[in-house]
Structure formats: structure tokens, C-alpha cells
Amino acid sequence: MWNSRALSRILALLLLHSVVALVSAQGSTKSTWNTLSGAFCAAALEMHKGYEEIERLRRVFVLSFIRLCSSIYGECEARLELLECYLVLGSAPLVVARGGFSGLFPDSSLAAYNLALITGLPNVVSWCDVQLTKDAAGICFPDVKLDNATDISSILENKTTTYLVNGVPTKGYFSVDYTLKDLTQVVLTQGVYSRTNKFDGNLFPIFTVDDLVKQVAPPFLWLNVQHDAFYTQHNLSMRNFVLSISRKVVVNYISSPEVGFLRGISTRFNPNITKLVFRFMGMDEVEPTTKQTYDSLQKNLTFIKTFASGILVPKNYIWPVDSGSYLQPHTSLVSDAHKVGLEVFASDFVNDLPISYNYSYDPLAEYLQFIDNGEFSVDGVLSDFPITPSEAVDCFAHLGGNATKQVNTLVISKYGASGDYPACTDLAYQNAISDGVDVLDCPVQMSKDGTPFCLSSIDLIESTTVAQSSFSRLATSIPEIKSGSGIFSFSLTWDDIKTLKPSILNPYTKYRLYRNPKFKNEGNFVTLSDFLSLAKNQTSLSGVMITVEDNFYTSSEEATFLTIGSLAPCMLTLAPTVPLDWVGHSVTPSSVALFMQNAAYLAEKVGLSITDAVLTALSKASYDKPGAQKVLIQSSNSSVLKEFRDKTKYELVYKIDENVGDAVNSAVEEIKSFADSVVVEKASVFPLNAAFLTGSTKIVPKLKSYNLSVYVETFSNEFVSQAWDFFSDATVEINTFVQGEEVDGVITDFPKTANRYRRNRCLSDKTLPPYMEPVKAGDLLQLVTKEYLPPAQAPLPPLTESEVSEPPLPATKAAQAPGPSSGSRGGTSPPGNAQTKVTIGFFLSSLALFVSSLLLF
Numbered sequence: 001m002w003n004s005r006a007l008s009r010i011l012a013l014l015l016l017h018s019v020v021a022l023v024s025a026q027g028s029t030k031s032t033w034n035t036l037s038g039a040f041c042a043a044a045l046e047m048h049k050g051y052e053e054i055e056r057l058r059r060v061f062v063l064s065f066i067r068l069c070s071s072i073y074g075e076c077e078a079r080l081e082l083l084e085c086y087l088v089l090g091s092a093p094l095v096v097a098r099g100g101f102s103g104l105f106p107d108s109s110l111a112a113y114n115l116a117l118i119t120g121l122p123n124v125v126s127w128c129d130v131q132l133t134k135d136a137a138g139i140c141f142p143d144v145k146l147d148n149a150t151d152i153s154s155i156l157e158n159k160t161t162t163y164l165v166n167g168v169p170t171k172g173y174f175s176v177d178y179t180l181k182d183l184t185q186v187v188l189t190q191g192v193y194s195r196t197n198k199f200d201g202n203l204f205p206i207f208t209v210d211d212l213v214k215q216v217a218p219p220f221l222w223l224n225v226q227h228d229a230f231y232t233q234h235n236l237s238m239r240n241f242v243l244s245i246s247r248k249v250v251v252n253y254i255s256s257p258e259v260g261f262l263r264g265i266s267t268r269f270n271p272n273i274t275k276l277v278f279r280f281m282g283m284d285e286v287e288p289t290t291k292q293t294y295d296s297l298q299k300n301l302t303f304i305k306t307f308a309s310g311i312l313v314p315k316n317y318i319w320p321v322d323s324g325s326y327l328q329p330h331t332s333l334v335s336d337a338h339k340v341g342l343e344v345f346a347s348d349f350v351n352d353l354p355i356s357y358n359y360s361y362d363p364l365a366e367y368l369q370f371i372d373n374g375e376f377s378v379d380g381v382l383s384d385f386p387i388t389p390s391e392a393v394d395c396f397a398h399l400g401g402n403a404t405k406q407v408n409t410l411v412i413s414k415y416g417a418s419g420d421y422p423a424c425t426d427l428a429y430q431n432a433i434s435d436g437v438d439v440l441d442c443p444v445q446m447s448k449d450g451t452p453f454c455l456s457s458i459d460l461i462e463s464t465t466v467a468q469s470s471f472s473r474l475a476t477s478i479p480e481i482k483s484g485s486g487i488f489s490f491s492l493t494w495d496d497i498k499t500l501k502p503s504i505l506n507p508y509t510k511y512r513l514y515r516n517p518k519f520k521n522e523g524n525f526v527t528l529s530d531f532l533s534l535a536k537n538q539t540s541l542s543g544v545m546i547t548v549e550d551n552f553y554t555s556s557e558e559a560t561f562l563t564i565g566s567l568a569p570c571m572l573t574l575a576p577t578v579p580l581d582w583v584g585h586s587v588t589p590s591s592v593a594l595f596m597q598n599a600a601y602l603a604e605k606v607g608l609s610i611t612d613a614v615l616t617a618l619s620k621a622s623y624d625k626p627g628a629q630k631v632l633i634q635s636s637n638s639s640v641l642k643e644f645r646d647k648t649k650y651e652l653v654y655k656i657d658e659n660v661g662d663a664v665n666s667a668v669e670e671i672k673s674f675a676d677s678v679v680v681e682k683a684s685v686f687p688l689n690a691a692f693l694t695g696s697t698k699i700v701p702k703l704k705s706y707n708l709s710v711y712v713e714t715f716s717n718e719f720v721s722q723a724w725d726f727f728s729d730a731t732v733e734i735n736t737f738v739q740g741e742e743v744d745g746v747i748t749d750f751p752k753t754a755n756r757y758r759r760n761r762c763l764s765d766k767t768l769p770p771y772m773e774p775v776k777a778g779d780l781l782q783l784v785t786k787e788y789l790p791p792a793q794a795p796l797p798p799l800t801e802s803e804v805s806e807p808p809l810p811a812t813k814a815a816q817a818p819g820p821s822s823g824s825r826g827g828t829s830p831p832g833n834a835q836t837k838v839t840i841g842f843f844l845s846s847l848a849l850f851v852s853s854l855l856l857f
Contacts, residue, residue, distance in 0.1 A: 093371045093397075094380030095389045096125040096222055096253075096345065099142055103195065103351060103384035104727065106188040107149055108140040109204035111783070113216045119727075119770050120386040121394060125252065126218035127382065128209055130225055132236045137180040138209045138245065142191065144227045145172035146183075149191030150206070156186075165230055166288060176234045180208065194352060196691070196724055201785030213249045222253040224279070228261035229288050239265055246274060255279045255312050260289035266307040277310040277345065280317060298333060301340050310343035312382065318346055319356075319369060326518065327358045327369075334376045346370055347382040349389065351728035352719045357516050360420055361717035362753050364731050367392035388729050390771040395762035406763035409738050410745030411754040412439040412545060414714050415456045415505070419749035420516050422502030423463050424454040425523025429531065433538050436755030439632065439745070440538075442531045443547040444614055446602055451494035452528040452613040456505065458598055459486035464500040465521065471496065480601050490606050497525060505749075511720045528614065532621035536629065543630030544623075545653065546614055548644075549598040549637045599640050604810040611643050611809070624648070634679060639806040642674045653711070654804075655679040661687065661697035661796030668706045670804045677709035677744070683796075685712060685741055686723070686777050690790035693725045693777040697796060700741045712737055713747035715754060725780045731757050732775065740774030 097120060100112030113126055128140035144165060146152045152173045162171045175183070188204040190197045212218065223245075228238045242254055242265060254269070255277035256262050262276050269276065281287075283295035290297070297304065304311060313333065320328040337344045351363040359365040367389045371377045381389045416428025417435055424442065432440060442454035459482065460466040466487045467475075474492070477485045489497070504520040506513075526534070528546075535544045602608040614633070618624055623631050633644050634653040641652045654675035661684065663671075671678060685700055686693045703710050715737075719728035726733040730750070734757050737743050748754045762772040781789075 091379070093377060093389075093393050094123070094125055094220075094345070095121050095386050095393065096127050096380055096382045097386040098127045098347075098382050098384050099129065099140070100126060101384070101386060101727075102142070104724065105199055106190050106204055107142045108207055109188045109202075110207065110215060111199065111202065111204060113207075113212060113218065116386045117216065117218065119390070121390045121771075123219055124386055124390065125220040125222050125380070126212065126216065127222045127224060128207075128212055130209065130223050130238070130241070131175045131227075132231050132238060132241060133175050133178055133180045133183065135179040136236055136241065138241045139175065139180070139183070140207045140209060140212055141175065144174065144230060145170065146175060146186070147172045149189055150186050151189055151200075152183075152186045163230070164233070165227065176231065176236065198690070198692070198784045198788045198790075201788040202783070209245055210248075220252045221249065222255065223251055225254065225256040225258075225261060226279075228256060228258050243268055250274075253277055253310075257281050257294075258288055259307070263289075263307045271309050275309045275343070276307065277312050277343075278304050278308040279312040279347075280314065282314070283317075301337055301342060305340050305342055308342070310345060310379065311337055312345040312347055314348045315346045315370065316348075318344075318378065321356050324517065325354065325357050327356050330373070330375070334378060338376075343379040345380040345382060346378045349381050349383040349385075351385040351388055354513060357518070360516075360750055360752065361513070361719070362730055362750065363388050363719075364392055364396065364729065364753075364756075368396060372397040385727055385729065387727050387732065387771045390769075391731060391760070391762070394769060395760040395772060396756065399756075399759055399761065403759040403761070405758045406760065407738055407758050409743065409754075409758060410438045410542070410711070411436065411751050411758070412711060412745050412747045413437045413441050413751050414747050414749040415441065415443065415454075417749070417751055418456070418505055419717060421519050422504045422521065422523050423456040423749075424526070425502050426526055426530075426534070427519065427523035429526070429534060432751050433540060435750075435752035436540070437751040438542045439545050439630075440531075440535050440541055440543075441545040441547060441634075441747075442528060444528055444610060445489040446606075446608045446610055446613065447492060447494040447497055448490050449493045450608055450613065452610065452617055453489075453494065453497070454526050454528060454531050455489065458489050460489055460492070460497070460500070461487055463503050463505060464497075465503055466492075466500050469500060471500075478601075480605075481598070490602065490608060494527070500525075507716070508718050508720055511718075513718050513720065528617040529621065532617060532623065536621060536623075541629060543632060543651075545632040545634055546618075547634045548610055548614060549600075549635050549640050599635075599637060600809055603812040605813075607813055609812040611640065611647075612812075615644075615647060618648075618650075632677070637806050638670070638674055638804055639809050643809055645674050651676045653677045653679055656684065656799060657681070659683045659687070659796050660699055660799040662699055663702050663799035664801065666801040667799045667804050668702060668708070670801050671703075672706050672708060675708070677711060678703050679711045679713055679747065682712055682714070682737070685737065685743070687793070687796055688723055689781070689793050691724050692781040692784070692790075693723050693775070694781060694793070695778040696741065699799075700743060704742075709744040711745035711747055712741075712743045715746050715748040715750070717750045717753055725775045725777065735772060736774040736777075738774075739768075739772075740777075 097113075097116035099107035100109065101115035101119065102108070102112050105112035105115060108128065116124055116126065129142050130138050131141045131144060132138060142149060147160075150173075156173070159177075160171055160173055161177060162169055163174060163176075164170070183206050186206060187200075188206060189200045207215075209223070213221070223242060225238050225242065231238050238261065242251070245251065246269070251274050253275050254262075254265070257279040259278070262278060266276055280294045280298060283293065285294055286292065287294055287297060298311075298313070298317065301311070317331065317333055319330050322328055334344045349363070349367065355361070355363065355366050359369070363385070367381060367383075370381060371392060383389050413429075413432040415423035416425070417431040417437075418424070418428050421428040421431055429440060443456055444452050445455045445458050446452055456463050460471075466472065471487060471492060474487050475485045476488070476491070478488065481488070501521040502523050502525060504515050504517075506515055532544065535541055599610050602610050618631060622628060631648075631650040632653050633641065633648075633650050634655055635641050636655040636657045638654065641654060644650065644652055652675045654671050654677070656678060659681055680699055680703075684697060686696055688694065700710050715730065715734055717730045722728060722730065722733050726736065730753050734746055734754055737746065738757075746754050760772070762769055765772075
């Protein structure tokens, strides 16, 4: 009897031959290909299903055909490129979930294994680090010692022992000292201290391999045997265990860093059922059987092939990173291994640790570097966060540079590509354009001589080297603008400002996360006119956003507690969006706020009209002419926007710079009277408590019901800027706002990440795969037990009409910019939109000012 799948493959091949004949007969025309594209794609994908049974010559034939048609395959480009990759490699890269989804839940827990299956590819592989108990039971646990990821030290106090592990005396709680029954009273805990411990109250038991198979039923199982020699010393046989378990269930992969162990079991396993994988450790570490370093063993892959079908290597074996955390040229390890018939798996992938600056803190970019670099692909990756490689393999790999946008969400830059380059410099803007931004932004500041230019803050200390220059003497305190002292743009002429160097913004130095240090002072400042000229010549841009008068505060994504040497803490800035769970506690902001009234202050005190300067620059650049790019004017001050409304027809964007959960109808009606769209912060859409999403608010649907476009800020790649619910993955976060809340635009300092998201092929699927579904806000917090729950927070307040209304801007008066003075910390704050930020400032001494500026570099 014919096998239906075999028959379908034969038909697929016949169809391919028919396509070749038709193309040859009719010529390589676009119309011919469009007629055939649907059938060919179906045939090609069906053929992909049977890749393991396709002979090498047949693969060569198909690849030759694909290359022959490379200029005309049009709409099938992405899927054919994926097919070509898979035919060469034999299969799509595997995603191996180390201890399940161990990046969130305790390693090797029931929740971790289940979440990996829920959020990963259908063929996600469950990884179990096998340890043996005193009575030879095999348990899944990440280390030979039980100390770090269980509560054993509190259950069995002072029961530690010391053993030799790979020749090194090691003290701790070892599984070999306890029977499986002894360990029933021990529960799993989060063993990585930078990850949340809020799930420890679930009392996850230690899993045996049998438990994993019976309770989770993973589609594919990988057993890692890390310390066979250690267990042999204690008269326990890991060999007997793996042979025994393999008689009960299919074990797809067995890995070990010990040559002796793998050689000892190699003849007992059918490589078509169970693949043996040699695991490489650090290059300078010594393999216990051969007594050679792992670095030397990677030069003898033919030897490894005698007992293994694959190798598992730390990712730096493939893409080395220099001392400055920048990528070096890739090695030949993958191609060398493939030449001798070894599969290559890469390890050490996590989303919540710093990675090479080349990836811009985007873990998805790192995975793609290993599976879609144009030269080779690894056969699988070992990850603590399997959702990210799953989306990389299925949604993003081999998209091509011209992939179609699947959603129309606008990508709006935040100071250009300021996540990679100093904010508002020509470099930041040029790279934002090449990264695919739709709307390029310029926050306008004014120099002493009336030149409007782009800079992230009116205080030059924030993003320039002014504190290290001779202009440091101009430090002054202006309570109407900000608490504490600053060196303000209107105190220097444009020629003075051009002598300064830019300084890259580092909003997460608290977590020792720094941005692209090689370029920290690169680029040139640009005037508003230069900015408009640059943008005008870019056909890929749909518009520009000019920001006038933003409230001054430290980034709402960060809590900064600055201690300089033995000095007392100098500045504390807290905001409700801060993921304070990272530092083990949470703080509820109080109601102290100082706001900056830039436009009003500049007009009344300095004699500069920022609104007139913007209108003049736009007119000179012909942005007021028909057919020009779209212009958006943003401000958090309604009086500023009303002044523009009376003089222009540009899109006016009102920024709600405080966290609100809703808006009363009269407030929205007031906004609608002068604005076309609204910017809100992320926490106004999804409120946070201890870095967990607590739910969603009504603010987006309320604003959209009044036909107001809603843009959300600020989307960053650094994992500390994201709630736990987003799995330390910027793409998951963006997807949740776009798919879940249907926001109209995202404002980001990493536009490349947002632009790539819009083009991923999974968004075109009728049914979204689980790794491309929006997160359900509040679900994760429900898994936290009562004793671990953070204190409840009051709901976010609604925006009221009184908080929107502002007095008219004062007339421009001739005045001089203030000179240096000690200033005063007093001053009355105008009301904010709603919930206020905490800004507790102390006037910095000259030494403190200088040292704080150094922290920017």
C-alpha cells in the first residue's frame, strides 16, 4: 500500500519538474511565476516536510532550481529562502529549552517545562540536567549541588559535605547524600538572583526524569549528563540509568562533556533514535577522560565523530566576543563540524544578561546571527527563554531585506536611534532612517543666539560633555525648569554648543547596562534646519515629529540612586514604571513634582519664541507646502499646541506625561479640541507592580473612541525596561501593545527592533503561533502565591479636564539668559496631568556635578 506522505512527496517532485518545464517554455516572466507561485510554494513546503528522506542529489536539484528562479520567485521569497536553508542543513534549527522556561520559573520545575511547551515551537526540546540520588534515582536539576536552586539549606541545616568535583574540592549539599524520599521535603527555588523569586511560594517539587515524561509529556527529550565521573566515585552508574530510562521512553538526545561516558554508551543507542552530543566546556577547561583542553578537542572533530553525532558548544566558540563586548569574525567551527557530519548546537543563550553590543540588547538579533547570517546556521540553540528562538526560527529567519509590513503601526524614533548612538546627532538620525523608522523626531531646544536645534534635554549636562568643558561655570539653578542645577542650552551660543561632544544616553547604568561605548561621544549636533533637510531627502520617511516643551525628568524607565564616593546620595528619581523588583523591593511614588515650562520660560524670561522658531524652520524647508512629508508637533503643554493650531495644519500630538488609567470625557473632548493624537507612557496602558503587569487600563480605547491616534513610549531593548510578563524580549513587549491594545505607533530608541517586528511572517498567519500572541496582562501575577505578592497598588487615576487646560503662553519679552548663580531650590510647580513623579533633588557641588557627568561616559 502507498504511504500517503510518500505519495505527496513524489507528487511534489513531479510538480517541481512541471514548473521547470513551464518556466523554460514560457520564459522567466513575472506573470508566469505569479500563476505558479501558489502551487509551487505548496509543493516546496510539502517537500520540506519530508526532508529527512530526501536524498542528497535531490536536494542539489531543488537548490539548483531555486537559484535558477531566484529573480522571479516574488511572493514566495521568504519561504523559499527558508526551504533552501532547511534543505542544506537537514532541518530547521531546534529550540532546546534548558530546564524548561528557566528564565522565568525555577529551573526544571513543572511550571518551567509547561511554559516552554506553551510558548515554544511544536517540536521544542525539553532539556533535563540529570543528577543521581543516593538510591540511584535520576532527577532533573541544573547542578551537581542542590544549594543554589532549592531550599535545602533551610530544611537540612548544617548538612553540607565536601567532595572532589572534577578534581576540585567543592562544599555543598549533594544529591548523592540523599535518597529520593529525603528530597520530597525539598522544593525548587529561583537560582539566578537577578530573576524574580516571586514564584518560589508555589513549592515546586524536584522532578525525576519519570515525572517529567509522565506529567509534561514533552515531544522531544534531551538528557544532559554533566558529571558521570563524579557519580562513578560514589558507586552510582549514570550509564545504567540512561540505558534504563531509554527502555521506557524515547530519549532523543544525550549530551555530556565527558568523552569516556559517551564512548561507553555509543554502541547501545541507535543514532536514528537517540543522538549522542559531545558538550564543550570552557576552552581552557580539561576534559576528564582525554586530559586535553576543550579548545584542543575542537581541532579534532573527526575523533568526536567516532562516538557522537553532534557537538554542543558555548556560543563564543562560534562568534567570539572581544574584551569590549564586540563581535569578532566567526570561526570555522560550524562548517568544519558539518563537513565531518556533526550537528552543531550552541549554548549559553539567555535574554536577561548583557550580550555583545552588536546586538543592541536585542536577544532576537543574537539568535538570528546564529541561524540567519548568510554563511551558516547552527542546528539548534540551548536557551533559558525558548520563546525568543522559537519566534526567530519561525517568524524572522530569512525574511529578506524587502519583507512586506504585516501591520501598519508607526515606528517613531526617540531622539533618533539613541539606543545605539548619542541622542539627536546626525549618526542617531541616519541610523534611525536605515533602521526603518517612519517618523523621525527632533526635541527642539534654543541656543542663546536663537538657533533652534535638536537635543534630548534643555539641560546640556544630560547628553553632552559640557560639564567637562570651560562652560561648567555656567551651572545655575532655575526652579521653573528643573530641581537642582543645570547648564542650559540658552546659556550658550550655537557656536559654543558645536564645540561640545555628544554623550550617549545610558538610562540603565543602575544595572550596569551601558550603550555602545565605542560610539559614546560620536556624531554631530544638528540644527532644526539641518534635521529637516536630512529628513526631507529620505523617501522612506513618512514624516517628522517636532517636540516642543517636554517636562523635564529622569527617564521614567529608570530609578537612579547616585552615590559618589563617600558623599551622601545626591539625587533620587523614582517613577511608577520602574521595575523595582530588580532590586528586591518596590516603592510607591509620592506626590512631589517639578515640571519644566520651556516654551513659557523661554518666551517670558529669555526672550526666545520656540514656536516661532519652529514655524520659521518648517516654512523655510517647505514643509508647509502641498506634498511635503507629514509634520507632527508634540507637546505636553496644551497652550503650546493651541498656538500651533491657530497658525498651522500640522498634526498636533498631546503628550500625557503622567500615568493615567482612563480619562474623563471632558478631558478627552478638551484634548480633541486642539490635538489629533496622544502619546502615553507604557505604564498607562499596562500598569506595573513589582515589574509584573497588573492588567490593562481603559486609556487607549477611550482615546481611540474619540478618533485620536495613540502612540506609546518608550520601547527600549534593555531587559530591565520590560515587565517580567514580556520574558525579557523586546519583540514580545511590542507585539503585546500592537496586537493586544492596537496602538497606532510605538516610540522607541531602537527603531530597528520595532521595524523588524512589523515584517515578521507570523503576523500574516490566520492563527497566530503562541510565540506571537499578545501577553495577557495580569495572568503571570496570578501565579504568585499570597505570601510573595507585592503590596496592592491603587488604580491609576483618570485624566481630568483641569489637568489638560493650561494658561496661554506669555508674550515674548526681550531678556537675558541668566548667568551662573547658586539659585534656590524653591519654586511653585504647575499641576501635572495626573499621578506625579518623585523628583527629590539636591544642589550638586562642583565636584559632584563633575563626577556625575563622568557617569554619562
